[in-house]
Amino acid sequence: xxxxxxTQPLPLNASxxxxxxxxxxxxxxxxxxxxxxxxxxYAGFSVLNDVSTSGAEFTSYVPFVLLGVAxxxxxxxxxxxxxxxxxxxxxxxIYTHSLPPTVAVVWxxxxxxxxxxxxxxxxxxxxxxxxxxxxxxQAGSSxxxxxxxxxxFSAILWNLGTWWLGLPASxxxxxxxxxxxxxxxxxxxxxxxxxxxxxxxxxxxxxxxxIVSPVVGxxxxxxxxxxxxxxIKNKKLHQTPTGNTPPPVWIRGLMILTCTGVSFAHGSNxxxxxxxxxxxxxxxxxxxxxxxxxxxxxxxxxxxxxxxxTQLQTASAVxxxxxxxxxxxxxxxxxxxxxxxxxxxxxxxxxxxxxxxxLDNVPAARVTALRNAMFLTSESIKRLQSDKxxxxxxxxxxxxxxLTTTTQFIPDWVKIVVAMALGLGTMVGWRRIVATLGxxxxxxxxxxxQGASAELVxxxxxxxxxxxxxxxxxxxxxxxxxxxxxAANRSGLQMQTLRNMVLAWVLTLPxxxxxxxxxxxxxxTL
Numbered sequence: 348x349x350x351x352x353x354t355q356p357l358p359l360n361a362s363x364x365x366x367x368x369x370x371x372x373x374x375x376x377x378x379x380x381x382x383x384x385x386x387x388x389y390a391g392f393s394v395l396n397d398v399s400t401s402g403a404e405f406t407s408y409v410p411f412v413l414l415g416v417a418x419x420x421x422x423x424x425x426x427x428x429x430x431x432x433x434x435x436x437x438x439x440x441i442y443t444h445s446l447p448p449t450v451a452v453v454w455x456x457x458x459x460x461x462x463x464x465x466x467x468x469x470x471x472x473x474x475x476x477x478x479x480x481x482x483x484x485q486a487g488s489s490x491x492x493x494x495x496x497x498x499x500f501s502a503i504l505w506n507l508g509t510w511w512l513g514l515p516a517s518x519x520x521x522x523x524x525x526x527x528x529x530x531x532x533x534x535x536x537x538x539x540x541x542x543x544x545x546x547x548x549x550x551x552x553x554x555x556x557x558i559v560s561p562v563v564g565x566x567x568x569x570x571x572x573x574x575x576x577x578x579i580k581n582k583k584l585h586q587t588p589t590g591n592t593p594p595p596v597w598i599r600g601l602m603i604l605t606c607t608g609v610s611f612a613h614g615s616n617x618x619x620x621x622x623x624x625x626x627x628x629x630x631x632x633x634x635x636x637x638x639x640x641x642x643x644x645x646x647x648x649x650x651x652x653x654x655x656x657t658q659l660q661t662a663s664a665v666x667x668x669x670x671x672x673x674x675x676x677x678x679x680x681x682x683x684x685x686x687x688x689x690x691x692x693x694x695x696x697x698x699x700x701x702x703x704x705x706l707d708n709v710p711a712a713r714v715t716a717l718r719n720a721m722f723l724t725s726e727s728i729k730r731l732q733s734d735k736x737x738x739x740x741x742x743x744x745x746x747x748x749x750l751t752t753t754t755q756f757i758p759d760w761v762k763i764v765v766a767m768a769l770g771l772g773t774m775v776g777w778r779r780i781v782a783t784l785g786x787x788x789x790x791x792x793x794x795x796x797q798g799a800s801a802e803l804v805x806x807x808x809x810x811x812x813x814x815x816x817x818x819x820x821x822x823x824x825x826x827x828x829x830x831x832x833x834a835a836n837r838s839g840l841q842m843q844t845l846r847n848m849v850l851a852w853v854l855t856l857p858x859x860x861x862x863x864x865x866x867x868x869x870x871x872t873l
Contacts, residue, residue, distance in 0.1 A: 374449055378449075378453070379771060382767055382770070382771055383771060385767075386422075386763075386764050386767040386768070386771075389760065389763065389764065390418065390760065390764045393758070393760035394411075394414065394633075397633075397636050397637070397758065398633060398636050400641075401635055401636040401641065402635075402711075403633065403635040403636050403711060404711075410632045410633060411632075413492070413632050414628065414629070414632040414633065417492070417495060417496070417628040417631075417632065418625065418628060420496065420499045420500065420503075421499055421621055421624045421625050421628060422621070422625075422764060422765070422768045423499075423503055423768075424499050424502050424503050424506075424518075424522070424621060424624070425618070425620075425621035425765050425768035425769055425772065426768045426769075426771055426772040427502075427503050427506040427507055427510070427518075427772060428506065428518040428617065428620075428621065428768075428769060428772060429768065429769045429770065429771060429772020435609070435613075435805075435821050435822055435825045435826070436455050436459070436606060436609040436610040436613050436802075436821065437451045437452055437454075437455045437606055437610075438798075438825070439602055439605065439606065439793065439798030439799070439801070439802055440454075440455075440602045440603055440605075440606035442588060442793060442798065443588045443593075443594055443598075443599075443602050443793075443795055443798060444588060444591055444592065444593045444594070445593060445594060445598070445599040445602035445603055445606075446599075446602075446603060446606075451606065452770065453770070454603075454606070454607070454610075455606060455607075455610040455770070456610075456766070456767075456769070456770025456771075457610075458607050458610035458611045458614065459610050459611070459613060459614035459618065459766050459769050459770055460614065460763065460766035460767070460770070461611055461614065462610065462611040462612060462613065462614025462615035462616075462618065462766075463614040463615065463618035463619070463622070463762045463763075463765055463766040463769075464614075464759065464762050464763070464766065465615065466614070466615040466616075466618065466619055466622075466762070466813065467813070467816070468619060468622070468623075468755060468756070468757050469619075469813075469815075469816030470616055470619035470620065470623075470812075470813060470816055470817065470818050471619035471620065471622045471623030471626070471757060472623055472755045472816075473549065473553070473623075473816045473817065473818065474522065474523070474526070474553075474619070474620050474623045474624075474818060475623045475624075475626075475627060476546055476549045476726070477523065477526045477527070477530070477545060477546055477549055477550055477553070478494075478526055478529075478530065478546075478627070479494070479529070479530045479533050479534065479544055479545070479677075480673055480676045480677055480726075481533065481673075482494050482495075482529075482533070482627075483627070483719075483722060484673065484719050484722070484723075490533075490871070491631055492631065493867055493870040493871050494529045494533060494867055495624070495627065495628060495631070496866070496870060497525070497528075497529050497532075497863050497864075497866035497867035497869075497870055498522070498525035498526055498528070498529045498863045498867075499525070499624065500863075500866055501521075501525045501528065501859055501862040501863035501866050502518070502521045502522050502525045502859060502863070504862060505521045505524075505525075505855065505858060505859050505862060506518055506521055509855070517557070517820035517822050517823050517855055518617065518620070518820070518822070519557060519617065519620065519818045519819065519820040520557065520820060520855040520856045520859070521855055521856075521859045522620055522859075523550070523553060523557075523818070523856065523859075524855060524856035524857065524858065524859030524860040524863070525859045525860065525862070525863035526545070526863075527544075527545050527550065527856070527860045527863075528859065528860035528861060528862065528863030528864035528867070529863050529864065529867045530544035530545040531544040531545065531860070531864060532544070532863075532864035532867045532868055533867065536868065536871060539677075542678075543677050543678055546676070547679075548679065548730075548733065552817065553817060553818060556812055556815075556817040556818065556819050557818070557819060557820060557823070560808055560812065560819040560820065560823065560824050561820070561823040561824060561826075561827035562827070563804075563808050563824070564801070564804055564805060564808055564823070564824040564825065564826075564827040564828040564831065565827040565828065565830055565831035565834075566831060567804040567807075567808070567828070567831070568800050568801045568804040568827075568828035568829070568831035568832050568835075569831035569832060569834055569835035570835075571800040571803060571804060572796060572797060572800040572831075572832045572835045572836060573835050575796050575799075575800060576796070576836075579796075583595055583598065583795075584598060584794075584795050584796045585794050585795070585796050586794055586795065587793070587794045588793075588794075588795070594795055598795050601795070601799050602795065602798065602799065605798070605799050605802035605803055605806065606802065608802065608803070608806035609802050609805050609806045609809070609821070609825070611806075612805070612806045612809035612810045612813065612821075613769075613809060613821045614766060614769065615809075615810070615813045616809050616810075616812060616813045616818060616819060616821075617769070617818070617821055618762070618765050618766060618769055619818075620818060621765045621768065621769075622757050622761055622762060622765050625761050625765065626756075626757055626761065629761075630718070634714055634715045634718065635711045635714050637758075638714050638715060638717075638718035638754070639706050639709070639714060639717070639718055639721075639753055639754065640706070640752065640753050640754070640756040641706055641707050642756075643706065643752060643753060643756075647749075648696075648697070648700055648746075648749045648750075648753065649696075649697045649698075649700045649701035650697070650701075651697070651742060651745055651746050651749060652693045652694065652696045652697030652700070652724075652746055653693075653694060653697035653698070653701070654742050655689070655690060655693045655694075655740075655742050655743055655746050656690045656691065656693045656694030656697060657690075657694075658690065658740060658742065658743075659686050659687055659689055659690025659691075659693070660687070660690055661687045661690075664687075664691065665684045665687045665688045665691055668684075668687070668688035668689075668691040668692050669688075669692060669719070669720065669723055671684045671685060671688040672685070672688050672689065672692060672723040672724070672726075672727045673723065675688075675727055675730065676723070676726055676727060676730060679730065681731070681734060681737075685727065685731075686737075688727075689724055689727050689728065689743075692720050692723055692724050693724050693746060695720055696717065696720050696721055696724060696750075699713065699717050699720075700717075706753065718754060721750045721753060721754050722750075722754055724746070724747075724750055725746075725747050725750035725751050725754065728743055728744070728746065728747040729747060732744075793829065794836075796832075797829065797832035797833065797836060798829075800828070800832050801825055801828030801829045801831070801832055802825065802828070804824070804828045804831075805821065805824045805825040805828055808824050809821060809824060
């Protein structure tokens with residue numbers, strides 16, 4: 348393993364990454380500090396503006412202190428994520444000297460920003476749906492903050508450790524493992540079975556995407572390289588970068604294009620994970636401001652909710668309908684009370700909004716309860732959609748869509764600061780991951796055609812996953828794509844590198860789960 352994770356500099360003539368520090372590093376430091384300060388100031392002013400607009404009143408600064416600490420931790424996760432995943436986006440463009448490192452990471456940051464800004468949010472809330480239902484319903488409690496801090500700190504610690512060793516481990520696996528860990532620990536600490544702590548149906552869907560995507564990366568990149576070799580005979584495209592010499596202009600353009608595509612796709616998928624966690628934190632600390640999408644125009648939500656309530660009404664009312672739906676979301680077992688409970692909770696939502704006149708006019712004291720009722724209703728309908736024995740009416744599906752729009756939203760400023768955190772992380776940590784991808788997967792160094800093929804496949808795979816709202820690992824898709832091109836080119840593979848990559852892939856999820864469970868237990872018992 349020592350050859351793979353060595354942190355010693357390579358010999359002067361061994362790698363195209365051996366460039367002198369020069370003034371570029373100073374400019375990078377100035378840019379880093381400027382963006383860091385700008386991001387913090389922008390986030391602070393955005394929160395204050397949102398609070399002022401919502402009309403929320405506070406008699407203590409405690410919520411803002413809790414919010415500030417939690418936001419810094421969540422953005423710290425995205426910053427460390429930049430060490431790993433965003434570095435993959437700039438790997439080939441830096442390794443081939445198509446762009447200087449300073450320009451490359453700024454360029455990548457711009458398109459990460461655009462990818463995050465134009466993302467749908469489906470991946471963000473897909474990640475959140477893995478969390479224990481108690482964490483979402485009890486937002487703001489000490490228990491929910493313990494879970495948030497435990498999963499974020501465990502993800503950061505594991506990402507930092509694997510980055511230090513030069514292992515291209517997956518931030519997606521790390522975060523998902525951390526969520527599973529706190530979910531299982533929370534269930535066991537409260538006397539329930541470990542299986543009830545996580546939405547295992549959603550976990551399986553995400554697991555499939557994380558398992559299949561590297562295979563797709565390997566096979567498709569190998570096939571694409573073979574097609575390139577067959578139809579594009581230009582020898583320069585199949586050369587390995589040497590020294591500091593940049594490639595011909597047309598190859599540089601190709602490298603920059605693929606870097607741009609992977610950066611945009613990465614932002615649209617990976618950036619959403621941090622966005623989802625930040626929204627969870629905002630709802631927990633400032634529920635009046637961030638629980639409901641007050642920017643949403645008036646809709647027929649009250650009428651729709653009351654129609655559904657009438658359709659599902661039964662002769663006798665269900666006792667504690669919210670508890671019935673909470674149990675259903677926790678264990679997935681549908682009882683005869685589930686549909687009537689959805690009707691009763693939907694009726695409460697419809698009456699609440701109708702009496703208020705609009706979401707903007709909902710009394711502050713009722714916002715959290717209304718948001719929880721909306722969440723329980725929409726998530727229960729979503730769970731019923733996978734039950735083939737239940738036929739859902741058009742009104743029920745329309746209600747789910749309306750409730751999802753109302754409760755699952757992401758302010759633009761959240762997207763912007765997440766994109767900035769990813770870009771800043773890339774500026775700090777790109778070299779270790781770039782060296783691994785360029786030089787330590789195959790027995791020969793990466794050539795231009797291999798880099799372009801791997802990145803084109805990564806761009807397409809991540810973009811497709813984003814359309815379906817599924818998280819994938821940029822690290823695993825791109826590194827497996829490079830391995831595929833090495834195999835197709837008969838360049839040989841460094842089996843020790845691949846073994847360590849697979850080991851990191853296999854260990855990341857359980858290690859993060861154990862670490863987050865331990866941290867959660869520690870925070871709960873202190």
